[in-house]
Amino acid sequence: MTYTITTTIDAPFDDVVTAVTTALQDEGFGILCDINVKTTLKEKLDVDVDQYRILGACNPPLAHEGLAEEPELGALLPCNVIVYETDAGDVVVSAVDPQQLVGITENPDLDEIAVDVHERFERVIATVSDELGTVSEEE
Numbered sequence: 001m002t003y004t005i006t007t008t009i010d011a012p013f014d015d016v017v018t019a020v021t022t023a024l025q026d027e028g029f030g031i032l033c034d035i036n037v038k039t040t041l042k043e044k045l046d047v048d049v050d051q052y053r054i055l056g057a058c059n060p061p062l063a064h065e066g067l068a069e070e071p072e073l074g075a076l077l078p079c080n081v082i083v084y085e086t087d088a089g090d091v092v093v094s095a096v097d098p099q100q101l102v103g104i105t106e107n108p109d110l111d112e113i114a115v116d117v118h119e120r121f122e123r124v125i126a127t128v129s130d131e132l133g134t135v136s137e138e139e
Contacts, residue, residue, distance in 0.1 A: 003101070005118070006094040007125050008086070011132035013051045016091045017083050020055065023127040024081065027120040029057040032078045050085040057081050057095075059120070062113055066102075069109040076101050079117065081124070090135050093128055095121040 009016050021031060033056035041047050056078035066073045081095040098121065102114040 003097050004094040005097055005121050005125050006092060007129045008135040009091045009093060009128060009132050010135045011091060013083070013085055013091050016093060016128065016132060017053055017055075019128045019131050020081060020083055020093055020124065023124040023131075024055070024057050026127070027124055028059045028061070029079075029120070029124075030060070032056040032058045037084075050087070051091075052084040053082065055081045055083070059117065062117060066110055066113050069113075070105055070107050073102075073105065073110070076105075079121075081121075093125060095125060097121075 011019075024031065033054075035054040035056075037052035037054060038049050041049050057080070058078040063077055066077075079096050079098055079101070081093070083091060083093050085091055098114045098117040099111075102110045
C-alpha cells in the first residue's frame with residue numbers, strides 16, 4: 001500500500017521547493033511549517049545529509065471542516081509534503097495521501113474531505129511535474 005503521491009523532478013532543489021510552494025498556494029494551502037532537515041541535522045547532530053525539506057501544508061477551510069467532524073484529526077495535521085534530493089541528484093516531491101491518512105480514523109464523515117485534499121495534492125504534483133519536468137523512466 002502506498003501512502004504518498006510522488007514524482008521525481010529534474011530541476012534544481014530550490015526551484016522545486018518554490019514550485020511546490022506556489023502550486024500548494026494555488027490549491028488553497030498555506031505552509032504552516034517548513035522544516036529544513038539538512039540544516040537541523042547539521043546543527044543538532046553535526047551530520048551532513050542531502051537537501052530535505054518538510055512542508056507542513058494546511059488548507060484552513062478543509063482543516064476546519066475535518067476538525068468539526070473529528071477533533072482528534074488535529075494529531076494528523078498539517079499534511080506533510082516533502083522535497084528531497086536523491087543520491088543521483090534528482091529531486092523527489094512526495095505528499096502524504098490524505099485518503100490513507102484519514103483512513104486510520106475509521107470515520108466515513110471524513111472521506112469526502114480526504115478525496116478533495118487528495119485531488120488537490122494530485123494537481124500540485126502534476127503542476128510541478130509539468131512546470132519543471134520529470135525524470136524519465138529510462139534513466
